[in-house]
Amino acid sequence: MTLIRKPAVAGQFYPGTRSALEHQLQTCFTEPRGPHNVPTIGKGHVPIKGYVVPHAGYIFSGAIAAHAYAHLAQNGFADTFVILGPNHTGMGSGVSVMTQGTWETPLGKVPINEALATSIATGIIDTDNTAHLYEHSIEVQLPFLQYIARDHPFDFVPLCLAMQDFETARDIGQNLSRAMKTSKKKIVIIASSDFSHAGFDYDSTPPSGVRVDVFAHQQDTLALEKIQQFDAQGLITIVYQNNITMCGYGPVAAMLIASKHQGATRAELLKYGTSYEVHPGSSCVGYGAVAIY
Numbered sequence: 056m057t058l059i060r061k062p063a064v065a066g067q068f069y070p071g072t073r074s075a076l077e078h079q080l081q082t083c084f085t086e087p088r089g090p091h092n093v094p095t096i097g098k099g100h101v102p103i104k105g106y107v108v109p110h111a112g113y114i115f116s117g118a119i120a121a122h123a124y125a126h127l128a129q130n131g132f133a134d135t136f137v138i139l140g141p142n143h144t145g146m147g148s149g150v151s152v153m154t155q156g157t158w159e160t161p162l163g164k165v166p167i168n169e170a171l172a173t174s175i176a177t178g179i180i181d182t183d184n185t186a187h188l189y190e191h192s193i194e195v196q197l198p199f200l201q202y203i204a205r206d207h208p209f210d211f212v213p214l215c216l217a218m219q220d221f222e223t224a225r226d227i228g229q230n231l232s233r234a235m236k237t238s239k240k241k242i243v244i245i246a247s248s249d250f251s252h253a254g255f256d257y258d259s260t261p262p263s264g265v266r267v268d269v270f271a272h273q274q275d276t277l278a279l280e281k282i283q284q285f286d287a288q289g290l291i292t293i294v295y296q297n298n299i300t301m302c303g304y305g306p307v308a309a310m311l312i313a314s315k316h317q318g319a320t321r322a323e324l325l326k327y328g329t330s331y332e333v334h335p336g337s338s339c340v341g342y343g344a345v346a347i348y
Contacts, residue, residue, distance in 0.1 A: 058156030058184075064191040065161055068112045069198060073161045080202045083117035088328055090125040094203055099130035101348050104314035105244035107282065107307055108199075109342035110140065110192040115330040116249065116342040120199060122326035123344040127243065128203045134240035135168050135210050136200060137175075137231060139306035140192030140247035142217035147186025149218040150227060152176050158194070158213070162201040168210040171242075174234040175212060179226045186215040192247040192303065219305025221291045228287070228312025235317065244347075246310035248303025250275040254338030259300045268331035271341040274299045275327065282345055283322045287311040301341075314347045322347050 065071040070079050084093045106123045109116035127133070142151070154172040157164040176182045187193070193213045200209065216223070235242050251271040253259045261270035278299050281290035287308035294304045301307075311322075323346045331339035 059164070060153070060156060060158045060187060062160050062194060063189045064194055068191055068195050071161060076161045076198055077202065079113050079117065080198060083113055083121040084125065086118050088118035088332065089121045092125070094125040094128035096132045096203070096207055097129045101130045103127060103130050103243055103346065103348050104317050104319040105246060105310045105347035107246050107248055107310070107343055107345035108196060109249050109344070110195045110247045111249055111330065111340060111342065115333050115340070119326050119328045119342040119344050123346065124199045124203050126325055126346050131241070132204065132207055133209065133243040135171060135212070135238070135242045136245055137212045137214060137242060138193045138196050138245045138247060139214045139216060139309055140190060141219065141303040141306060142186055142190060142215050143192065143302070144186070144189050145217065146188065147215065147217070148181040148183040150180045150223060151183035151186035151215045152180050153184050153187050153213050154182050158197060160194070160198050160201065162198050165197050165201065166210045168212050171234060171238055172212045174237060175214070175230060178230055179223060180214070180230060186217070187213055190215055196245055196247055216305045219291070221288050221308065224287060224291065224305050224308035225312055227309040229316065231309065231313040232316035235313070244310045244313055246303060246306040248301060248307050250278060250301045250341030250343055252300040252302070252340050256338035257300055259298060267337060268329045268339045271329055271339055272327070275341040275343065278304070279324060279327070279343060279345070282307060282311065283324065285311055285315055285322060310347065319347050
């Protein structure tokens with residue numbers, strides 16, 4: 056019997072029915088903060104290796120995420136996606152990959168690439184389903200992929216990180232690159248991460264007189280500079296030194312390392328925004344869409 060991982064946050068982070076979800080996704084692409092058009096898969100010549108994509112509720116970060124997925128579609132999509140996300144639940148192993156089964160969303164089922172996942176599950180990376188049961192950071196990426204794929208078949212590998220130190224990210228990145236070289240498929244790595252969590256609701260208080268979204272942008276600019284410099288270790292160092300409350304810096308660092316091994320040389324910021332743009336208040340979260348090629 057095929058293991059089916061049921062959606063954990065449908066009806067919360069994104070709509071729980073097909074029709075409502077498709078409408079929400081269309082809105083993400085067409086709203087003013089989005090890329091303005093629903094993309095179709097093209098034949099672009101940019102050799103995409105990876106993306107940084109946010110993972111908050113679609114109403115807040117969906118339009119920012121849409122810039123990454125529009126860019127992906129324009130440049131030919133992929134056959135397989137390795138999706139790295141942080142572990143928000145605390146469940147499961149420190150670095151967990153799910154190697155069998157399918158994941159379900161209101162738009163259908165997405166199979167795991169079992170051969171690639173099994174190849175990845177060595178060293179620091181454990182085969183573990185528990186970490187994936189209720190984690191949203193990977194799940195919320197799948198409806199975007201399904202929506203832009205249409206009839207284009209694809210599979211994926213889910214990799215969840217509770218450990219986000221540089222040594223762990225380095226080992227994961229090197230392991231991913233090694234495993235990817237054995238595959239003949241076009242593979243893209245998605246690092247699922249939000250940026251600063253600033254203000255009253257989070258342990259990151261702006262200096263007196265600085266509006267919360269301005270502070271988040273200031274903090275996130277430091278992290279984005281390291282990403283654009285392909286400096287994985289520098290990213291983690293600056294996150295620690297400046298208390299940048301970026302939840303997926305480990306996945307981003309691992310993606311940068313793997314992408315560099317795959318020949319990537321450029322990181323392009325496609326769009327930055329914050330939840331303050333949607334809901335001004337005493338707290339906000341920063342979001343960035345970055346293409347790696």
